Amino acid sequence: xxxxxxxxxxxxxxxxxxxxxxxxxxxxxxxxxxxxxxxxxxxxxxxxxxxxxxxxxxxxxxxxxxxxxxxxxxxxxxxxxxxxxxxxxxxxxxxxxxxxxxxxxxxxxxxxxx
Amino acid sequence: xxxxxxxxxxxxxxxxxxxxxxxxxxxxxxxxxxxxxxxxxxxxxxxxxxxxxxxxxxxxxxxxxxxxxxxxxxxxxxxxxxxxxxxxxxxxxxxxxxxxxxxxxxxxxxxxxxxxxxxxxxxxxxxxxxxxxxxxxxxxxxxxxxxxxxxxxxxxxxxxxxxxxxxxxxxxxxxxxxxxxxxxxxxxxxxxxxxxxxxxxxxxxxxxxxxxxxxxxxxxxxxxxxxxxxxxxxxxxxxxxxxxxxxxxxxxxxxxxxxxxxxxxxxxxxxxxxxxxxxxxxxxxxxxxxxxxxxxxxxxxxxxxxxxxxxxxxxxxxxxxxxxxxxxxxxxxxxxxxxxxxxxxxxxxxxxxxxxxxxxxxxxxxxxxxxxxxxxxxxxxxxxxxxxxxxxxxxxxxxxxxxxxxxxxxxxxxxxxxxxxxxxxxxxxxxxxxxxxxxxxxxxxxxxxxxxxxxxxxxxxxxxxxxxxxxxxxxx
Numbered sequence: 001x002x003x004x005x006x007x008x009x010x011x012x013x014x015x016x017x018x019x020x021x022x023x024x025x026x027x028x029x030x031x032x033x034x035x036x037x038x039x040x041x042x043x044x045x046x047x048x049x050x051x052x053x054x055x056x057x058x059x060x061x062x063x064x065x066x067x068x069x070x071x072x073x074x075x076x077x078x079x080x081x082x083x084x085x086x087x088x089x090x091x092x093x094x095x096x097x098x099x100x101x102x103x104x105x106x107x108x109x110x111x112x113x114x
Numbered sequence: 115x116x117x118x119x120x121x122x123x124x125x126x127x128x129x130x131x132x133x134x135x136x137x138x139x140x141x142x143x144x145x146x147x148x149x150x151x152x153x154x155x156x157x158x159x160x161x162x163x164x165x166x167x168x169x170x171x172x173x174x175x176x177x178x179x180x181x182x183x184x185x186x187x188x189x190x191x192x193x194x195x196x197x198x199x200x201x202x203x204x205x206x207x208x209x210x211x212x213x214x215x216x217x218x219x220x221x222x223x224x225x226x227x228x229x230x231x232x233x234x235x236x237x238x239x240x241x242x243x244x245x246x247x248x249x250x251x252x253x254x255x256x257x258x259x260x261x262x263x264x265x266x267x268x269x270x271x272x273x274x275x276x277x278x279x280x281x282x283x284x285x286x287x288x289x290x291x292x293x294x295x296x297x298x299x300x301x302x303x304x305x306x307x308x309x310x311x312x313x314x315x316x317x318x319x320x321x322x323x324x325x326x327x328x329x330x331x332x333x334x335x336x337x338x339x340x341x342x343x344x345x346x347x348x349x350x351x352x353x354x355x356x357x358x359x360x361x362x363x364x365x366x367x368x369x370x371x372x373x374x375x376x377x378x379x380x381x382x383x384x385x386x387x388x389x390x391x392x393x394x395x396x397x398x399x400x401x402x403x404x405x406x407x408x409x410x411x412x413x414x415x416x417x418x419x420x421x422x423x424x425x426x427x428x429x430x431x432x433x434x435x436x437x438x439x440x441x442x443x444x445x446x447x448x449x450x451x452x453x454x455x456x457x458x459x460x461x462x463x464x465x466x467x468x469x470x471x472x473x474x475x476x477x478x479x480x481x482x483x484x485x486x487x488x489x490x491x492x493x494x495x496x497x498x499x500x501x502x503x504x505x506x507x508x509x510x511x512x513x514x515x516x517x518x519x520x521x522x523x524x525x526x527x528x529x530x531x532x533x534x535x536x537x538x539x540x541x542x543x544x545x546x547x548x549x550x551x552x553x554x555x556x557x558x559x560x561x562x563x564x565x566x567x568x569x570x571x572x573x574x575x576x577x578x579x580x581x582x583x584x585x586x587x588x589x590x
Contacts, residue, residue, distance in 0.1 A: 069573050084563065
């Protein structure tokens with residue numbers, strides 16, 4: 001694989017992850033993490049390569065990958081915040097003295113088996 | 115209620131309960147495509163069973179429960195507002211962006227480059243009629259570009275006024291529908307799911323137009339505040355807002371376009387409260403971007419500053435110079451100097467000047483035959499304090515305007531893309547969690563949380579790797 005092809009593959013992976021993150025079902029997020037792992041692997045291989053005599057197009061592609069990953073990070077952060085807020089709203093029982101949210105103890109969590 | 119009548123009544127009650135469940139199912143089908151509609155769950159309440167006391171047991175339908183989740187709704191509304199904001203900005207800025215070509219080939223920047231090149235050609239052959247005519251032609255082209263840019267900005271202002279007015283009308287119409295739905299909800303014993311679905315659709319549509327804060331009463335009726343401060347709907351009462359484009363107290367520059375204002379029902383200015391939704395986006399371009407270019411009551415605007423500096427410096431150099439026949443030089447440009455916001459719109463080539471009347475000679479001492487023409491050729495990149503605008507050369511300043519507009523348009527486009535994605539995400543989570551049991555909901559949110567944590571860590575690794583790679587490239 002040429003550096004150019006690696007970048008194209010990484011960009012395609014990020015785009016696929018972004019599309020999947022728009023419909024965040026647990027199984028899709030799991031797939032998304034796998035794809036992101038592949039993207040990270042591609043970039044690691046690129047970094048491990050000895051040649052740095054890259055086409056300017058690769059430089060631009062890397063900037064696009066960086067921007068794409070930062071936008072994806074914002075989407076993930078929003079999703080995580082949404083879920084955290086949701087948990088707190090539905091299962092929260094106020095706040096602890098240190099200001100962190102307190103969650104209600106659920107019935108099954110009080111049952112212990114020897 | 116014993117005996118046959120009691121048993122019959124018991125059966126009727128059960129039938130009514132099933133009928134009610136059927137109605138709920140019907141509502142779910144017919145409202146499936148309505149924005150904001152959440153599944154309705156019919157509940158069945160066991161009736162006390164005590165024959166001796168006259169209570170016949172059986173089931174009765176309890177109040178219909180809506181499984182909608184206000185938290186998810188709020189997240190969707192917030193993204194709708196942000197998306198509306200960036201979408202409106204992106205659309206408005208695309209019209210302006212074409213005026214300022216960042217590559218310097220067309221528009222004002224392109225015409226400026228061409229004028230300085232014509233000065234350069236003239237300095238090489240000051241007596242050439244062709245090069246003299248070249249200067250006049252390029253000066254006319256530059257004046258035309260300034261006038262055209264000013265006219266387009268003015269036209270864009272009018273279009274934005276119309277869009278702001280129309281958006282305000284839509285907000286008032288939706289607020290009126292919400293107030294009517296509130297009346298219907300307050301009259302029923304249980305919230306009518308159709309009315310509630312209409313109400314939620316209205317709130318979603320309203321969220322795209324402005325940042326609204328919504329709270330619901332026990333009967334399902336909604337209180338809607340604009341930007342969390344100004345009441346739009348309280349119970350059955352609607353408070354209309356209005357747009358004002360004739361604010362007379364907005365500064366001292368004669369002929370300046372006043373900022374657009376949004377007034378509440380009491381006539382108070384609430385413009386600064388509105389930052390989101392398409393109304394927020396339209397107001398940002400109308401009251402911030404456009405005035406920074408075309409000026410307003412307080413500022414001349416970058417386009418007028420540039421036009422004045424170019425015209426004044428060219429005129430100063432030419433009127434200090436002489437023609438090759440020893441005649442005093444004539445100013446190349448004229449403009450209406452009575453208002454600092456009218457310069458670009460009125461910039462034109464001095465009708466009194468002729469090609470032969472251009473003055474290339476710097477009288478010195480020492481006299482230089484093409485000294486003035488050379489000074490004009492270098493004017494665009496001159497770092498002399500008198501030639502600069504705010505510490506930048508004329509061409510840097512002109513390029514800076516193009517870059518700024520381009521950056522604003524690009525930011526709006528990026529924001530629109532991002533919030534469209536975030537909206538889809540919030541809507542998906544809203545759909546997934548709406549209508550599932552509390553236990554299923556707990557499992558789902560925990561799974562999502564775990565997935566987000568893993569994805570967040572992986573994206574952080576990708577960001578670090580891409581940054582490392584960029585830094586590894588020489589000269590990056």
